[in-house]
Amino acid sequence: MREPAAVRLRGRRWPARGGRSPAREILRRLGRSRSALVGGALLLAIALAVILAPALSPYNPIKANQRSPLDPPSAAHLMGTDRFGRDILSRILWGGRLSMSVGVVAVGIAACSGVVLGLVSGYYGRRTDVVIMRLVDLLLAFPGILLALAIVATLGATLPNLMIAVGISAIPEYVRVARGTVLSLKEREFVLAARVVGCSDQTIIFRHILPNITAPLTVLATLGIAAAIITGSALSFLGLGIRPPTPEWGNMLAEGREFLRHAWWVAFFPGLAIMLAVLSINLLGDGLRDALDPRLRP
């Protein structure tokens, strides 16, 4: 039988205060967390600004305007202009669409493949487990950004390849969390019961075990998006991701680096955008972790 995820989450009974549902309970705790509120509000603002870029951006982000190269911030250009006279604010709004979607898609790739691998590895054990965990060890042998760098170098620097590269390099964490949860759950009564009733392995893994991973997975994926935005924009910064003239936070920062001495605003604002986006997600992630499962605290 499937244990209703509503009653038990991560194998723990939630206090049924006044008959509140767990979802409501989580929202209530989230609402109490200052870091979650600040982070959530900031993220919402950034996301809206980026989504509404076509309506909000005052200028065309790509068309050069030779009359005003490297103008400092002013009423006409709130964040100044770059060497081609393009409005930096407009480019940040448009660039955020790419930078942030790289983060989201990469985490999607990492979480989906990582969780499936982890579930299979933990559930079947034995040789399957050994093979999958060796593969994970292999991914972990490439420090930090190096794996993503090598993948982009091999496949070529395009947007989909960037997402794949950042995604693959983030897989190990998800495998570990999923595998760990399965190992702790697979001998529990509700799993045994499901097996006795005759559920297939597939049903047990995806309908009975998977819902129990939602809490740690949500936290991991949220914080993972922040990390993926940094990795993605770092690759673009190095010239191995999204190439100019397409605006993206990382490549804007790289362009600004050349003019740092005389036109600080060209690099300052794109960097600030990355930092605020990452900060808001990290704050929200911290709040989520405390609300969903305080035991996940570092």
Add this chain to the structure above:
Amino acid sequence: MLRYIIQRLLQLIPILIGISVLTFLMLHLIPGDPVLIFAGDKPMTEERAAEIRHQLGLDRPLWVQYGDYAAHAVRGDLGRGLRSQRPVLDSILEVAPGTTQLTLAALALATILGMTLGILAALARGTWLDTAAMTFAILGVSMPVFYSSLLMILLFSFTLGWLPATGQGGVARLVMPATALGMISAAVLARLVRSGMLAVLRQEYVVTARAKGLAPRVVVLRHALKNALIPTITMLGLQLGALLGGAVVTETIFSRPGVGRLAVDAILSRDFPLVQGTVLFTAVAYVLVNLLVDISYAAIDPRVRYQ
């Protein structure tokens, strides 16, 4: 202990083979003909291409080529760079000390700063000091190294003129890159040490130590810190990987010679033997350093050996 070391060394073999297979395959997964890459992307006749293919041994079965590659790699022969025509290993070893220096300096800074902040925050829980330390920590975790580097150059080199913005050599040229790189790890460690300390300070043996009237300093340093450090040491090993990866970005920004910058330059100039070599070198170095970390960890904490 010896058994543990041997066991760990044996576990290393499949990893090393895996790393070499992946770096070997890199060249063959690149879209396009490897011959063209070796010939520098110049157009050529089919006969000429076949000739080069034969010369380079690219017409042999893949596994034979891998065997050849691995046999050479084990002896330190990673091929020659396409641009420089120098042995790849020589190019790497020439700049490796720079990366080692940067990474170690960043690690030292991260450890000292991270632990100090973490301990202070835990002891002063709920005060302004705690808030300040944790604000630094969340900002540090969210600050990409390429942004903090640029801000530091802007402030300390261009505005104040205190430190040189680029190059290598001397402490003055190491301060900014090491600080930018180490700050993230310091932030991660500060958070970890704080929560580790808070957990340990609640333990009964700490309460006992306090109750029997030991000086607070002794309780904190001898009883609490020692045990709070165990997860921190594991984290240090992981942070080393982050630092090695971060060095790629830092070296590029500060125009410091190093393995990371060598790799980026190699990728940008499509010098694939050099890309292969730097990736292989860094991964092997990282795995070996991690092995050392694990062994010293097992030496400190006997429980690890019996897991």
